Every structure is written in structure tokens, then in C-alpha cells.
Amino acid sequence: MVPKIEMTVKSAKIALETIETVDFHVNDDLKVLFILADHLEVLKQGKVILLKAGDIFLVNPGEIIGMVGSSKNRVLMLNIQLLEFEQLVGQFKLTRPLSLSYHHDAYKNLTKLLSRLYIEQMQKKKGYQAIINGCVSLVLGTLLRTLTIEPLSFNRTLDNDNKIKNREVMAYINEHHTEKLTLQKLADHFYVSKFYLAHRFKEDLGMSVGKYLKEIRLLYAIRQLETSHLSVGEIAINNGFPNVRSFSDVFKERNGMTPTEFRKKKPILFTDTPGIEESDVYQLLENYITIEEISELKKHDFELFNKSIDLSRVIGKMAVKNFVVKLNPLNLTNTTALKLMQLGVRYIAVEKIILKVKHNAKKEICFKDVTDIIDNILQQGFLPYIQLQTVDWEAIKPSEKAVFLKVLKQLSYHLQSNYPDMTGWVLEFRCFYEEGNDSSLCRELVEAIPYFVEIIPIHLHFPRHPHNIADIENNSGIMIKSIDDFSQVRELPLEQAMVALEAPAIIDRIVEMENIKGQTAILKQMASFDQDEYLIKMTELTMANSTVWYVLNQLKSDGAYYIPLSLDATPLFNYFPTELAAKMALMDAYGFFKVNIHAYQFISELYREIVYQDEHCIVTKRRENYRILMVRPEKSSLNYIRQADFNQDVIEQESAYAKIELELDNITGTYKKSSRRLSPKIKQQQDELIVLDKTATPSLMDVMAYNNVHQPAIEIEKIIIKENYHLEVSLPLLGIYYIQLDKMLD
Incomplete structure (x- = not known):
């Protein structure tokens, strides 16, 4: 039975703000941040959450946060003050911003509600206060319905005198972070023992004095990396680090990259943009209030790709791929053999x-x-x-x-x-x-x-x-x-x-041991999904995206490969973790096929001659027939493939959709166009059609029904092409699109 959780709003306030730098502090109210323009970085729990225009994020009461932005950003901030005893219920769990690609339905509701809240408060028409109260309740209800409530990780019930003392300590550290501070020096300043100070600080705030000081120094250092031309050495000394080495080590430990790499990835910002007029605010909000369908969202919710492709020109050949399947010999039945043949499997491991x-x-x-x-x-x-x-x-x-x-x-x-x-x-x-x-x-x-x-x-x-x-x-x-x-x-x-x-x-x-490091990176990525009630449903789709991206980008066209696949969680190698083998398997212990099996089928059906290829799309041909495969994985899930730094903790939400337009030239005739699609929305619809009793062993009929439903969405049409064909695809994040163009006899 789901526990009943209710929260009562004591007061609420919404305002449009420009946020440049906010020192680390204990947040008092529930804050809902809606980024309307530019960006904002929220430093929370040792991670940098990068919020871009259109993103929604929230901060719980009692959390220690810092913020870094610029005068270019515009943040619609809703402060909800809850009754004090209800703050003890717990905290909302949110590790990445809400967007069209993460909790899509809740995001759409919140954009409308927050926009309506601001306009009602600005216009103050008759009945506005009642509408505001209703909208705030709906915002809170949407969060309660969508997000998990976690128990508190610190003591929020300490007496007010102790809280005040800790806030004084924080303020002192904020002001003197460039100096050489020690726990003893802080204790002497506030006339308490260092043991008492350390104990009370961590119990009240959930982090040690030393960690808080390190985070404050990093906050200011990040700001200077973004907004100045100071050298890394100058920034290190200016913010209390003993030397560049110490600063770089701490920075890389927290952000997964050195300060120099961070500065190269993020262009330096200068705060010389004029203020925004009220009419401009309404123009920003109008896009969210009038939304009816995803396709009507603002342009920044899309990435646009337009390519012209000469189908008569072959630019290379695909790598020779031999799939080697690892399985329990008892699982090589007529049924599984047929499915493996559809994937183009040639070898079974012994x-x-x-x-x-x-x-x-x-x-x-x-x-x-x-x-x-x-x-x-x-x-x-x-x-x-x-x-x-x-x-x-x-x-x-x-x-x-x-x-x-x-x-x-x-x-x-x-x-x-x-x-x-x-x-x-x-x-x-x-x-x-x-x-x-x-x-x-x-x-x-x-x-x-x-x-x-x-x-x-x-x-x-x-x-x-x-x-x-x-x-x-x-x-x-x-x-x-x-x-x-x-x-x-x-x-x-x-x-x-x-x-x-x-x-x-x-x-x-x-x-x-690079192989072990790679597996650790994959497991770390999968673990972050498993801890999120929304993303855990997309783990299989993420693995399928990574599979397609790997084949498109990592296999050399002049090479031959013997690629191991696990049918039933049989480890690919001796050193392979059992947990990882289960996640990468093509089916589970009961015979339910996973999404990745469709990815391999798409790959096996591609022709060898390549007429176009980029990071996310490939077009292949055989005589006058064509195969097109597109994929849009989440960037962070590719870190282990790209051999990027496995400890990177900067979280950045990506655009929900990519609009891909291909102009296919030098093609004429009558064609059968077959399209097969995989996406989060399709996966969600399939899961709603088949609801299995997880407490009972599924029957053979259950397995067959599940596998029949969990197929790619298919569309088939007859098209007549004269010289060129305009192909337009809206590809969502974690989407895979496979298209066959087969020439028909006239």
C-alpha cells in the first residue's frame, strides 16, 4: 500500500530573478527553479547540475546549495514555505532537471503552472490570489505524484540556537574562505571546542566543516574560471588553495576534469547584457502557456540537422561483423535459434x-x-x-x-x-x-x-x-x-x-586493467539509472542506444570483428561481473526479450556499402535499395565507450528531440518504405499493455504475449520518388529509427 503523504503550503512567492553567484547556504524553503533564458549551475551534494533554458529543478528545505550563473540568465523561482512539521517528512529525490526527456508529463504540467503563476501575480486581476493558491497546490501535488520522497540525511530538529550558530560559522567561512582556515581557528573564533563544533555542524548540515570549506572554495573558483581571464594558478591562490596541484586534484575529484579542461569546454562569460523588459518575459512565457503538443515547444527544445546525400556515391564499407553468442547450452532451442538467425548470428561460443x-x-x-x-x-x-x-x-x-x-x-x-x-x-x-x-x-x-x-x-x-x-x-x-x-x-x-x-x-x-575500468564505468552508469524510478524503466533502451552508437562510431570500416553477445546473462568473459552480464543480456531468465535485441537486428540488416555516415546516422545501399539507421543516446551513457573520465559529475540535460532532415538525391522509382521505431514513449505504452505479476513465475503464454507486444513500432507505405526524396524524422532522446527503402517493380 502506497503511504499517504501530504504537504500543506504556509505561503508561496514567485519571482523572476537573475542569478549570478549564490554562496553555499542552507536552503529554507522548497524552491522550484524554471530557467527561461541562458543557464544556471546548481552545486548540490558534490555535483554540478547544469540547468539550461527550459529546464525545471527543485531544491529541498535544509539542503546546502550554491549557484553560479550570469547576468544573461532569467530564472522563474517559486518559493514554497511548508509548515515546519511537514518539512520533516523527507526530501524530494531529483538528481537531474525535469524536461521533455525526463518526466515528460510532469514537466509539461509544471511549465504551464509556473507560467500561469507568474502572469497572475504580475497582472493581479480579479481573483488572482485564489488562482495562485490553486496553482501552487497543483505544483506541489505534481511533485508528490511524480517524485520519490527520501528520508532526511541530517537532523532538521536541532534547536534554533544551534542552527543560528552553524549559520554564523557558514557566513564566516564564506567571508574568509581565501584565508588559511582550520577547525581549531574556527572553534577559537566562536568560543567553542573544535570537537563540539565539528559534531554539531555535521549533525545539523549533513557535511563536515572541511568539506563545506572545500565546496565554498570550489564555488568561487568555478565562477572565476567562467568570468575572468585569470590563470588557473591565480584562481587557486585567490581561493585559499595552497597550490595549483592541490586545486586541480580537488577540482578533478569533484567535476571529473581539470580546471583547464573545464575552461576549454565552457566559454568565458561576461556580464554585459542589458536587463530584460517585462514584455520580453511574457514572450518567453508564452511558449509554455500555449503548449498543446511537444512539437510546439520553443526552438531550444530541438536540435536541427539537415543533410544532403548523394545516393549514387559510395564513401566506404561497413566493418565485417560476426556475432558470437554466449549462452547456457540448454537455452539453444529451436525458438532461440530462429531469433538469433534473425540477428545474423553466425557463431555460438563453446x-x-x-x-x-x-x-x-x-x-x-x-x-x-x-x-x-x-x-x-x-x-x-x-x-x-x-x-x-x-x-x-x-x-x-x-x-x-x-x-x-x-x-x-x-x-x-x-x-x-x-x-x-x-x-x-x-x-x-x-x-x-x-x-x-x-x-x-x-x-x-x-x-x-x-x-x-x-x-x-x-x-x-x-x-x-x-x-x-x-x-x-x-x-x-x-x-x-x-x-x-x-x-x-x-x-x-x-x-x-x-x-x-x-x-x-x-x-x-x-x-x-582497462577492461575492468570500462565495466566499472558501465555499472556506475547503470546504477544511477537503477536509483531513479523514471530512468530505471529506460535502462534497456539506453543499452540499445549505446549498442547502435558503438557500431556507428567505434567499428573501423576496414576491420573485421567477432562481437560477443550474451543471450541469457552468461558472462562475456571470465572477468565479467554477473550483474553487468545480466543487464547486457538479450533476454532475461524467463525468456523475455530485451530492447537491445532489436538494436542488433537493425544493425545486422544494414548493407555493406555506405553512402553517408555521421555520429548519429548511417545510410547504406545495395544496388537501388537503402537502409537508414538513426540513434540519439544520452551523452553521459557513452562515457565508457568514448573512454572519457569515468568520474565526471557534471549533470547536463539534453534537448528532448532532434529534427533530422535528409535530402536523398539521385533516387527514382516506386519504393516500399518500412519504418521501425524505438523510443521512451513507445516503451512506456508497451509496458502499460502488458502488466505481469512479478510475484509469480510467468507462463509460456505470458512470455509469448510480452515478446509480441514489445516490438518496434512499424509503419509501411508506398512512395513514388522522382530524382530526390525529402526524409524528415523527429528523433527523441533515447530514440532509434530504422528505415528500409526497397524498390518495387513498376
Whole structure:
């Protein structure tokens, strides 16, 4: 049963303000901030929330905040004073601004209500006060319905004398933050012990005196980085930091970038813009009051892209993509096999071979379980992708280590005698220990490589492809392929590959554990979604967006890739966290397909010839047929792919929609246009159609119904094109749009 939460408004005030700098302070009232022009940065809980025109954000009573803006911004601020006992209920949980792409329905309601509040207060027509009271209640009701209430993280019930004393301490720090302040110096100034001061300050405000001082110094430093030409060193000294190194370390710890990088990303602002007239305010608000549909919002809610594309000109070819599916062998059924074929899957992984090897009563080696798995893979129409890894060596009991190479040698004989035609098969050796601090080679695996080189194509894993490889074309020796952490393969001589395994540069790369860092970044991003009741519903869609963006931007057009996919949460690699494998899986434990499966299907249907490509769109062709794929992921979700700083804590909301206009030239004929779309709105509608009882195990009919409903939205039409075609798409944040243009016989 949902707990009943009510809040009573004691008083409310709305005003249009320009906010340049606001020192850190304890906020008294519930503040709703509606940015009408320019930007405002709210510093809250160690993060910078960047608010742009159109964004709505709120600050709870009792929170410590600071603000940095400019004379160019215009902020409509609603202050709601609640009854004191109701402030103890808790705080609204909001980590990013409300916008068209985040809590869309609540955002639309609040823009209308806040705009109406301001105009009623300015015009003061008959009955305005009653209308204002009603609008404020509706604002509060919308917040209560939309956002989660969190318990207080600090003591808001301390006596007033102590609160006053702490505010005096804060004011003193604000004024003297450039000086060398210590806890003892503050205690002496206020005639209290440093232990009492530290305890009361943190209990009342939820942060230590030292952390508060650091945040104040950073607040002023950020302001000076944005509004002055002072050097980073001057800014550090001016704000109480002992040196540039100390300032840079603290700044990067909090903001995920150095002060210099921050300044490059944000142009310096100068406060020379004249004041705004009342008539201009009404013009700003008019866009929000008259809104009926999303498409009627202000221009800043859209990004506009317009491209002219010559369809007769091929600019390159897509990378060769071989999908390798990891799964529990029991899950390779006729149904899943059909779905995997629709994705263009060619390979099914066979791993942990040693655990599948048995010994009979005569201590003979038996490969029956391995054979059964391989036979099923072949019968379902796929090829085996066999992996021998350090986990195979570790699976051997200490007393049986001596038989490891014998087992692998027998495996080579077994494969050769039972499968005389292994054309297209792959055997991958992963000889490095990739977990923990162990950077060594598993030499027993290396010794086993020669057993297989003449019977099956070999892939040898390196974190990065070896450099300084001799001329391959003139090499007459045995050739294998190296495969790196990005799943790209390259051909190289076996002899040089064996030498490269011992190279210090390769060992150092393993020690750096970039793979582990990347997984940590993904998990951090997913965890932030899991903690948000709105975004958690979009986790699958976010993963699908990242998949498409990765293929469009990270795969080299001249390369070949063997991309691992997890069907059922089987980890992609030994070191892969179970939690991450579950999030990246194509289906869950019950057989419900996830959104990412559609992303891979779109990718597999693209043609090889590319006629246009940018960060978010690709157009491919085969003769006179065309495939177009567009994607618009959230930027922060791509940090781990771009290898950006994984600790960046600057939160910036993006435009809700991108309007994409493509002028397709040199195309004539009658075409069948098929469009398939994925978006947050479509996902929400699908979830509302199928409501499952999460306390019960779903039936087969439940799974079939769910998978049938959760398909991309499809539109098909017949179009006649003469020389060119204007394609216009409104692509929402986290949206994926796939279009097929198939020429029909006249």
C-alpha cells in the first residue's frame, strides 16, 4: 500500500530573478527553479547540475546549495514555505532537471503552472490570489505524484540556537574562505571546542566543516574560471588553495576534469547584457502557456540537422561483423535459434571445455558433453566458436595439473576425427590472466596452441594488437589472427604472435586493467539509472542506444570483428561481473526479450556499402535499395565507450528531440518504405499493455504475449520518388529509427 503523504503550503512567492553567484547556504524553503533564458549551475551534494533554458529543478528545505550563473540568465523561482512539521517528512529525490526527456508529463504540467503563476501575480486581476493558491497546490501535488520522497540525511530538529550558530560559522567561512582556515581557528573564533563544533555542524548540515570549506572554495573558483581571464594558478591562490596541484586534484575529484579542461569546454562569460523588459518575459512565457503538443515547444527544445546525400556515391564499407553468442547450452532451442538467425548470428561460443571433460572407469578421457554441445550448434545452423581460457587451467585440480596438456592434445585429435570439415570454425586462445593483479601468461595454454594450428582457424587474444609485425604478404609461415579487447581481428604470423605474447608492452596493458575500468564505468552508469524510478524503466533502451552508437562510431570500416553477445546473462568473459552480464543480456531468465535485441537486428540488416555516415546516422545501399539507421543516446551513457573520465559529475540535460532532415538525391522509382521505431514513449505504452505479476513465475503464454507486444513500432507505405526524396524524422532522446527503402517493380 502506497503511504499517504501530504504537504500543506504556509505561503508561496514567485519571482523572476537573475542569478549570478549564490554562496553555499542552507536552503529554507522548497524552491522550484524554471530557467527561461541562458543557464544556471546548481552545486548540490558534490555535483554540478547544469540547468539550461527550459529546464525545471527543485531544491529541498535544509539542503546546502550554491549557484553560479550570469547576468544573461532569467530564472522563474517559486518559493514554497511548508509548515515546519511537514518539512520533516523527507526530501524530494531529483538528481537531474525535469524536461521533455525526463518526466515528460510532469514537466509539461509544471511549465504551464509556473507560467500561469507568474502572469497572475504580475497582472493581479480579479481573483488572482485564489488562482495562485490553486496553482501552487497543483505544483506541489505534481511533485508528490511524480517524485520519490527520501528520508532526511541530517537532523532538521536541532534547536534554533544551534542552527543560528552553524549559520554564523557558514557566513564566516564564506567571508574568509581565501584565508588559511582550520577547525581549531574556527572553534577559537566562536568560543567553542573544535570537537563540539565539528559534531554539531555535521549533525545539523549533513557535511563536515572541511568539506563545506572545500565546496565554498570550489564555488568561487568555478565562477572565476567562467568570468575572468585569470590563470588557473591565480584562481587557486585567490581561493585559499595552497597550490595549483592541490586545486586541480580537488577540482578533478569533484567535476571529473581539470580546471583547464573545464575552461576549454565552457566559454568565458561576461556580464554585459542589458536587463530584460517585462514584455520580453511574457514572450518567453508564452511558449509554455500555449503548449498543446511537444512539437510546439520553443526552438531550444530541438536540435536541427539537415543533410544532403548523394545516393549514387559510395564513401566506404561497413566493418565485417560476426556475432558470437554466449549462452547456457540448454537455452539453444529451436525458438532461440530462429531469433538469433534473425540477428545474423553466425557463431555460438563453446567454453569451459575442461569442466565438460569426463573420465570413465578406465580413466579414459571422454568428450561426450563437448560433442553434444557442438552437434546441437551445428544442427541449429550455427558454427562453434571454441574458447580456451585461463579458467580452463584453473579448473584442473592441483593433483591433476600434469594431465592438462594431455587433455588438450586429445581434444585436438577428437575434433579432427569427428569433424573432418571445420571450415569457418574458430578456436580462440585467451592466455592472459585478466583479473586482479596477476599479469602473467598461462604458459600451459600457450604450449597447447601448436596442437590446433593445422586443423582449425586460431584467434589469439591480445589486449591490443601487436605492433611492428613484419610484412605479412611475404610471410610463408603459418598465419593466425589476433583479436583485441575491442573484438577486432587482424592476421599475423604465428611465429611473431608467440613472441608478442611475451612482450613487456602487452603485459603492461593487462596490468592497466582497462577492461575492468570500462565495466566499472558501465555499472556506475547503470546504477544511477537503477536509483531513479523514471530512468530505471529506460535502462534497456539506453543499452540499445549505446549498442547502435558503438557500431556507428567505434567499428573501423576496414576491420573485421567477432562481437560477443550474451543471450541469457552468461558472462562475456571470465572477468565479467554477473550483474553487468545480466543487464547486457538479450533476454532475461524467463525468456523475455530485451530492447537491445532489436538494436542488433537493425544493425545486422544494414548493407555493406555506405553512402553517408555521421555520429548519429548511417545510410547504406545495395544496388537501388537503402537502409537508414538513426540513434540519439544520452551523452553521459557513452562515457565508457568514448573512454572519457569515468568520474565526471557534471549533470547536463539534453534537448528532448532532434529534427533530422535528409535530402536523398539521385533516387527514382516506386519504393516500399518500412519504418521501425524505438523510443521512451513507445516503451512506456508497451509496458502499460502488458502488466505481469512479478510475484509469480510467468507462463509460456505470458512470455509469448510480452515478446509480441514489445516490438518496434512499424509503419509501411508506398512512395513514388522522382530524382530526390525529402526524409524528415523527429528523433527523441533515447530514440532509434530504422528505415528500409526497397524498390518495387513498376
